[in-house]
Amino acid sequence: MPKATFDVLSERLTRRLAGYSSRRGFIARLGMALAAAPLFPLLPVARASAAESPKTDFERNAQVKDETKCNYWKYCGSDGVLCSCCGGGSHTCPPGAEPSPISWIGTCVNPEDKRSYVIAYRDCCGKPACTAGKSCWCDGTDRDLPTYRSSLNNDIIWCFGNASATYHCSTAALVGLAG
Amino acid sequence: MVRARCVDVFTQRPWAALAAVAVSMVLAADLKSEPLEPFRPAQGDYLLNCGGCHGFHGVSNANLVPSLKDLVGYYLRSPEGRAYLPRLPNVAFSTLSDQRLAAVLNYVVFEIGGNSAPVGGKPYDAAEVGRWRKQPLNEVVLSQYRLQLVENLISRHQAPAELRVYTGSFN
Numbered sequence: 001m002p003k004a005t006f007d008v009l010s011e012r013l014t015r016r017l018a019g020y021s022s023r024r025g026f027i028a029r030l031g032m033a034l035a036a037a038p039l040f041p042l043l044p045v046a047r048a049s050a051a052e053s054p055k056t057d058f059e060r061n062a063q064v065k066d067e068t069k070c071n072y073w074k075y076c077g078s079d080g081v082l083c084s085c086c087g088g089g090s091h092t093c094p095p096g097a098e099p100s101p102i103s104w105i106g107t108c109v110n111p112e113d114k115r116s117y118v119i120a121y122r123d124c125c126g127k128p129a130c131t132a133g134k135s136c137w138c139d140g141t142d143r144d145l146p147t148y149r150s151s152l153n154n155d156i157i158w159c160f161g162n163a164s165a166t167y168h169c170s171t172a173a174l175v176g177l178a179g
Numbered sequence: 180m181v182r183a184r185c186v187d188v189f190t191q192r193p194w195a196a197l198a199a200v201a202v203s204m205v206l207a208a209d210l211k212s213e214p215l216e217p218f219r220p221a222q223g224d225y226l227l228n229c230g231g232c233h234g235f236h237g238v239s240n241a242n243l244v245p246s247l248k249d250l251v252g253y254y255l256r257s258p259e260g261r262a263y264l265p266r267l268p269n270v271a272f273s274t275l276s277d278q279r280l281a282a283v284l285n286y287v288v289f290e291i292g293g294n295s296a297p298v299g300g301k302p303y304d305a306a307e308v309g310r311w312r313k314q315p316l317n318e319v320v321l322s323q324y325r326l327q328l329v330e331n332l333i334s335r336h337q338a339p340a341e342l343r344v345y346t347g348s349f350n
Contacts, residue, residue, distance in 0.1 A: 101239065101240045101243060102231060102232040102239075102243065102244065103231045103232075104231045105226055105227050105230055105231040106227070107227070118218065118223065118226050118227065120230075120231060120235075121231075151228075151231065151232070151269060152227075152228075161240060161243045161244075175226060175230075175235060176215055176216075176217075176218055176226075177215040177216065177217040177218065178217065178218060178223055179217045179218045179219060179220050179222070179223040
């Protein structure tokens with residue numbers, strides 16, 4: 001009785017499979033897959049899809065690379081000229097200016113991990129206003145309240161505790177991870 | 180037979196595959212651990228509503244804003260002092276609910292206040308805070324009211340003279 005074509009084909013296929021694969025090779029590949037699997041949830045793509053979608057316009061456009069730009073993530077409530085454009089940093093005063101002892105505190109979302117961080121908006125004082133270009137003058141309004149709620153307002157010059165109440169520039173210091 | 184070398188290593192030495200799994204799991208666990216712990220709710224509310232002026236840990240320039248660290252608990256040693264904290268204008272007018280405000284006050288008094296709080300002192304609850312915040316101290320001369328309270332705490336309740344420090348003036 002001639003073998004059915006189907007039988008011939010399947011025999012050839014199984015023989016080929018047996019000839020070209022090894023059981024130990026399979027175990028090794030499984031091991032590698034297991035080894036690699038825990039790393040995948042850490043990739044930004046996985047974390048981004050798990051997080052909540054942005055809530056404010058600022059959050060949608062925020063970036064984490066350039067702290068001399070208004071859309072740097074920590075500046076979501078900053079109103080004024082950035083100290084990072086004036087010889088200081090995002091949380092340090094330029095030489096000759098002193099940080100205000102009081103500040104207002106809000107939160108900003110870091111676009112990399114999508115988590116909310118507590119940020120202290122501290123002005124640098126005691127020197128005339130910094131003369132950086134227009135692109136360094138920002139008005140982030142996340143969590144800012146009207147002036148009649150002055151303790152959470154960003155229009156106020158927070159230099160009134162300093163020896164000189166002259167405003168120089170604005171910083172945004174990271175305090176920690178919001179609950 | 181030409182095969183990927185890395186696979187060959189694992190087929191000849193199965194323990195190497197197991198070791199790779201173990202190492203990667205340790206590595207992944209390490210990467211996953213957060214460098215920062217999130218603030219507890221009361222601590223977060225304190226920072227967002229009080230910490231800008233009173234300091235992240237209750238330490239401030241006491242001439243401008245009263246320092247809280249190891250001091251604020253003394254207010255709980257007199258009934259007027261206990262009522263004073265939730266009656267302070269920015270406490271009473273807070274946007275927080277009575278419940279959350281009570282939690283912030285307890286955090287401030289018992290944690291930031293440290294040993295200044297009376298041993299076994301009763302924590303604030305929402306009902307008590309709700310009652311007091313309806314009677315805010317906005318019709319007294321606050322600096323004088325505070326000073327009277329503080330003098331009483333110093334002379335009768337063993338509060339330190341340090342509690343007096345506060346000029347309430349920004350100039």
